[in-house]
Amino acid sequence: xxxxxxxxxxxxxxxxxxxxxxxxxxxxxxxxxxxxxxxxxxxxxxxxxxxxxxxxxxxxxxxxxxxxxxxxxxxxxxxxxxxxxxxxxxxxxxxxxxxxxxxxxxxxxxxxxxxxxxxxxxxxxxxxxxxxxxxxxxxxxxxxxxxxxxxxxxxxxxxxxxxxxxxxxxxxxxxxxxxxxxxxxxxxxxxxxxxxxxxxxxxxxxxxxxxxxxxxxxxxxxxxxxxxxxxxxxxxxxxxxxxxxxxxxxxxxxxxxxxxxxxxxxxxxxxxxxxxxxxxxxxxxxxxxxxxxxxxxxxxxxxxxxxx
DNA sequence: GGTAGACCTGGACGC
DNA sequence: GCGTCCAGGTCTACC
Numbered sequence: 001x002x003x004x005x006x007x008x009x010x011x012x013x014x015x016x017x018x019x020x021x022x023x024x025x026x027x028x029x030x031x032x033x034x035x036x037x038x039x040x041x042x043x044x045x046x047x048x049x050x051x052x053x054x055x056x057x058x059x060x061x062x063x064x065x066x067x068x069x070x071x072x073x074x075x076x077x078x079x080x081x082x083x084x085x086x087x088x089x090x091x092x093x094x095x096x097x098x099x100x101x102x103x104x105x106x107x108x109x110x111x112x113x114x115x116x117x118x119x120x121x122x123x124x125x126x127x128x129x130x131x132x133x134x135x136x137x138x139x140x141x142x143x144x145x146x147x148x149x150x151x152x153x154x155x156x157x158x159x160x161x162x163x164x165x166x167x168x169x170x171x172x173x174x175x176x177x178x179x180x181x182x183x184x185x186x187x188x189x190x191x192x193x194x195x196x197x198x199x200x201x202x203x204x205x206x207x208x209x210x211x212x213x214x215x216x217x218x219x220x221x222x223x224x225x226x227x228x229x230x231x232x233x234x235x236x237x238x239x240x241x242x243x244x245x246x247x248x249x250x251x252x253x254x255x256x257x258x259x260x261x262x263x264x265x266x267x268x269x270x271x272x273x274x275x276x277x278x279x280x281x282x283x284x285x286x287x288x289x290x291x292x293x294x295x296x297x298x299x300x301x302x303x304x305x306x307x308x
Numbered sequence: 309g310g311t312a313g314a315c316c317t318g319g320a321c322g323c
Numbered sequence: 324g325c326g327t328c329c330a331g332g333t334c335t336a337c338c
Binding site for chain 1: 314315316317318319
Binding site: 133215216237 | 330331332333334
């Protein structure tokens with residue numbers, strides 16, 4: 001029998017807008033239904049996997065309606081609430097300050113960014129997004145869920161998979177050993193999620209620790225930092241260069257354009273990434289329509305500039 | 309400290 | 324249908 005419960009959200013929270021705010025909303029095991037504006041995905045809970053459906057039928061600021069495919073204990077409902085709170089950035093208290101710094105997004109209300117229910121899933125998703133076109137990132141995450149665990153592989157489960165299996169069946173290529181090593185570090189506690197998530201841990205310490213991880217370079221570290229709600233660094237990549245040239249009108253070598261993009265967002269201080277990201281996202285939406293209307297099977301595979 | 313080249317995959321392109 | 328080229332960020336070796 002299903003469990004049904006509600007989850008309170010901040011008064012400015014608009015589910016379809018705020019969930020469809022970062023590309024990972026299109027990656028397995030997330031399943032976004034653009035017509036119904038409903039999210040379905042399995043979550044790993046203490047009593048086993050449960051498929052949850054999340055919606056906000058009454059609109060902005062209204063409680064989220066959560067339905068699971070099996071009965072959940074009180075403790076499991078608390079787990080689901082905790083995982084969704086992380087995923088939907090419901091504890092983000094910086095949106096108002098962001099809008100004060102960059103008023104362009106005040107009217108649309110853009111400010112919150114979605115992420116994964118766990119830091120580990122965000123780390124692996126980031127590794128699968130490096131040095132690869134977006135359709136391959138989609139494929140890798142799809143296969144990880146099909147081959148290893150439908151609810152997205154936990155660190156413990158992934159640590160037991162052979163790199164050759166990941167390479168052959170999940171199309172992760174040379175990332176195979178790095179992914180398994182990351183899983184071992186997370187499973188053993190050497191990657192301490194609580195330490196990374198603690199707002200009291202200094203940004204520089206987090207950055208240094210991330211760069212030390214296998215498969216994590218400057219881009220991936222900055223991206224994981226924004227997924228941790230630390231928005232002061234920009235994950236600069238080829239999309240940043242494209243954005244610098246086409247939208248901001250910068251000229252010169254890739255390196256010079258990157259430096260100018262970084263300098264351009266400097267005044268946004270602790271909210272640099274939000275300002276940069278929503279400008280980028282706005283550009284995608286100008287080409288492809290609002291992100292919550294993207295069909296994961298079509299537009300969702302081709303919204304990045306490289307696919308145009 | 310800076311840089312060249314290897315690492316893989318899949319899509320685009322030419323034949 | 325096949326072969327070749329290219330994009331993408333990280334890592335290592337080398338200067």
